[in-house]
Amino acid sequence: MATKLDALLQEGDPNWEVTITWTVYQKLIDAYQQSDSHDMVTLIDALKDLGVPPAWSEARGGADS
Secondary structure, three states, X not given: OHHHHHHHHHXXXXXXXXXXXXXXXXXXXXXXXXXXXXXXXXXXXXXXXXXXXXXHHHHOOOOOO
């Protein structure tokens, strides 16, 4: 199933928005299932450091984060 989904995402997601969101979601689920919170904290910190993508910021009226 994951292979099929990956192939479909590559074909229908030229700007990678869905692929990136799906990948982050999978990492978040994996981190949530760990017995300690280190992976979750690391992932959340990495996501905060990325900031809000320009397209999302424009859609929200120009807010940065």
